[in-house]
Amino acid sequence: MSSELDPRIMKTKRQLKVALIKLLTSQSTQSLSIQQITETAEITRGTFYLHYRDKQDFIQTIINDFVVDLFQSALIDGKESLEPKIQISEHVAYVFSLEKGFKYMADNYQTFIVLFGLTGKNNFAMKVELAFRKHLQLFLKAVNLTESQQTAHLKLKADFIITGLLGTMKNWLAEGIIYSPHFISRSTYNFIHEKDNETVSISDFFFE
Structure with a gap:
């Protein structure tokens, strides 16, 4: 074992x-x-x-574990959500379920209030942002959107969505989760996919 x-x-x-x-x-x-x-x-x-070697090793490791826990709770097989736009096998591309992510944070409200308040070396929000970028790149690779096809427009769109989503998460928690996970995830999904088209793109990584 x-x-x-x-x-x-x-x-x-x-x-x-x-x-x-x-x-x-x-x-x-x-x-x-x-x-x-x-x-x-x-x-x-x-x-x-x-x-753990020392206090800082402990804190960094635990914070990284919380990042992993968040994404494990929210990443789902993207086959069903992508099928209208692209044919893909099961377990090839994973997308981030906004509802699952928001629900996980609501279920662990006090934990995420504390974590999102951390700054400096232990900046949780920055670590979540890096994880979003890592998983987004894995998604783009899985749907064959190569780096040469990732235009400046798409990269700026990714920056905009990830930064906005993190801000929404932090504000929602700070305001005492006054909206249900379903409502906030549905609203966020609609903002991200506004003026969407038939082509697989950055926005398709973020699912309801």
């Missing part, structure tokens, strides 16, 4: 994730101490150092 799948390790990492978010609701990453982290997670310092 992989050590990553060891139930004891998984439990320890869950405890550490919960501890980090709990501590960051009232203080900065700079002021955190390893003693606070281990006491809040109810683990020993020895156990902590089995998994």
